[in-house]
Amino acid sequence: MPELPEVEITRRGIAPHLCGQRVTAVRVRQPRLRYPVPDDLVQRLPGQVVLAVRRRGKYLLVEFAEGCLLLHLGMSGSLRIVAADLPAEKHDHFDLVVGAQALRLRDPRRFGAVLWLDHPAAAHPLLARLGLEPLEPGFDGAALQGLCRGRATPIKLLIMDGHLLVGVGNIYASESLFRARIHPQTPAGKLSKARCERLASCLRETLQDALAAGGSSLRDFVHSDGSAGYFQQQYFVYGRDDEPCRVCASPIRRLVMGQRASFYCPRCQRK
Incomplete structure (x- = not known):
């Protein structure tokens, strides 16, 4: 399973391609992941601008004005920046399209997650009980x-x-x-x-x-x-x-x- 460094490396890799960009499309090919992918993402996200990409523990949070998209890699997942028109393969379950590029979730075991969180995201049950961040200044x-x-x-x-x-x-x-x-x-x-x-x-x-x-x-x-x-x-x-x-x-x-x-x-x- 990807641990904190792998998730942080992923965040650093995808953030420059997403921040400030407007979502043009959402593609959900497999909604049955660890949790069901929300039905309304295809309508909710197009037109919204990505404000930031943060990490909390092993979760990635793609932030918008109205809330944020929570992404988790599960046991075998990966997030890649690909050309928006690149044909999907068998385990490519989700695309967040921003113009000519897309953030693509590949997850062979389907233990990952794609969820929508209303503000404040920190109050969501998946985040509310998380402990200290070992790389933050307050940890000593x-x-x-x-x-x-x-x-x-x-x-x-x-x-x-x-x-x-x-x-x-x-x-x-x-x-x-x-x-x-x-x-x-x-x-x-x-x-x-x-x-x-x-x-x-x-x-x-x-x-x-x-x-x-x-x-x-x-x-x-x-x-x-x-x-x-x-x-x-x-x-x-x-x-x-x-x-x-x-x-x-x-x-x-x-x-x-x-x-x-x-x-x-x-x-x-x-x-």
């Missing part, structure tokens, strides 16, 4: 310690809880914990102020490094121009079970937490 060691205080939840599961901290999926949680030298099963409430500060810093650094590398190209993720990211070439632990740690050469171990595979170095990462 003190904020992370506040989330951890009194919780016995393993720290890896806590930083992946979107109600507390948004956009940190399995890959970047594993990589951030390695950089911070924290075992993924460490109870969150036992982390000291210093360890929380280090982990908050490592979360930001890992996500920023992934952005700089163009994200991770696992399974179906591609950029808005069809190119691939390469952050996976920099992984310290994710997917490297039984391979030597890049720091101490100990074999990387794998365990299952919250029904997800977790990877860590038993020597570098301590509870």
Whole structure:
């Protein structure tokens, strides 16, 4: 599933093509996605001007004067800028046409979403309970310690809880914990102020490094121009079970937490 860096890279890729442009057509080829695509988008959006493209967690918000279009990539979706007259392929389910170009959603598994949100969008149930943004200025060691205080939840599961901290999926949680030298099963409430500060810093650094590398190209993720990211070439632990740690050469171990595979170095990462 695309995580925060991939969604942010997508936002940066599509925004220059959409902002300030007037919608000329909407094409819905498959309305049965994760949620039904609203029936009235074909009539509602043409003539409206795109004011901004924002991201909240793993959701993209295409803003108009009357509301915004919420887009989610699901497990396998991608958003690309294509020529408006480019023939659609089997899994191309939605086009937002702006003149000679179109924003096209391709989603083989159909777990993505295309929804209309009235203002204020932040009050919508999908957005209202989202947690802190790890790349925003307000996220630091003190904020992370506040989330951890009194919780016995393993720290890896806590930083992946979107109600507390948004956009940190399995890959970047594993990589951030390695950089911070924290075992993924460490109870969150036992982390000291210093360890929380280090982990908050490592979360930001890992996500920023992934952005700089163009994200991770696992399974179906591609950029808005069809190119691939390469952050996976920099992984310290994710997917490297039984391979030597890049720091101490100990074999990387794998365990299952919250029904997800977790990877860590038993020597570098301590509870």
